[in-house]
Amino acid sequence: VAVLYAKFVMPAILYFASKSLELMLVLALTWCFFICCIAVLPFIGLGMELASLIAGVALATFPYSTEFNGKIKNIRDFFITLFFVSLGMQIPVPTLQAISMGILIAGVVLLFRWLGIYSVVRMLRGPADLATLATVNLSQVSEFALVICSLGVSYGHIQEDTLTMIIWTFAILAI
Numbered sequence: 538v539a540v541l542y543a544k545f546v547m548p549a550i551l552y553f554a555s556k557s558l559e560l561m562l563v564l565a566l567t568w569c570f571f572i573c574c575i576a577v578l579p580f581i582g583l584g585m586e587l588a589s590l591i592a593g594v595a596l597a598t599f600p601y602s603t604e605f606n607g608k609i610k611n612i613r614d615f616f617i618t619l620f621f622v623s624l625g626m627q628i629p630v631p632t633l634q635a636i637s638m639g640i641l642i643a644g645v646v647l648l649f650r651w652l653g654i655y656s657v658v659r660m661l662r663g664p665a666d667l668a669t670l671a672t673v674n675l676s677q678v679s680e681f682a683l684v685i686c687s688l689g690v691s692y693g694h695i696q697e698d699t700l701t702m703i704i705w706t707f708a709i710l711a712i
Contacts, residue, residue, distance in 0.1 A: 543568075543595035551601055562608045565596055586684070624683060628704050635698070639705025646710065650676040677710040678703065 547568065554560040569592040575581060576588030596605055629635070651672055658668035686703045689695040 540595065543598070547595070548599065551599055555601065558604060558608065561601060561604060565605050565609070566612075568592055568596065584688070586688075620680075624687075624704065627687075627700070628708075629701055631705075635701050635705055638702045639709050642702060642706040643709040646678060646706065647676050678707045680707075683707060 550564060551561060554564050569589060572592035572595075573585050573588045576583035576591075577585055596602060599605075654672040654675055655668045658671055659665070682703060683700075686695065686700045690697055690700050
């Protein structure tokens with residue numbers, strides 16, 4: 538339904554609104570929130586994350602997507618900041634066990650990233666400084682892992698201790 542609406546109805550609306558960049562921004566945000574609200578209805582059963590992805594993919598197909606990206610950048614940065622603040626508020630009081638497991642997981646991540654990335658760059662006859670730079674820049678746990686773990690805790694698939702360890706690993710590798 539969203540794809541058909543985005544293909545046949547949204548182009549006419551956005552063409553009409555293209556005279557005002559602010560109106561296009563409001564319409565784009567309205568589209569995103571509308572898709573998210575529809576997706577969480579009980580008979581649809583999609584997650585808000587997947588609905589946001591669908592809405593973003595639909596907006597990316599329009600020729601106005603560069604204008605959207607330019608205007609939404611500040612709003613996106615604001616919500617990313619809120620995400621990390623909420624993530625930081627979920628970190629429980631540090632225990633020795635959680636921090637030590639975070640350090641252990643960070644060590645394993647670093648080891649395998651060095652084995653995987655550094656060795657591949659060197660086998661392709663890349664210079665050592667390039668291999669080191671690429672490995673250091675890619676030796677982290679992504680925010681996506683935090684989102685997946687948060688969803689796993691909310692659905693009861695993993696324990697909260699696992700999320701705590703991943704958060705500490707993320708914090709250690711972010712430094």
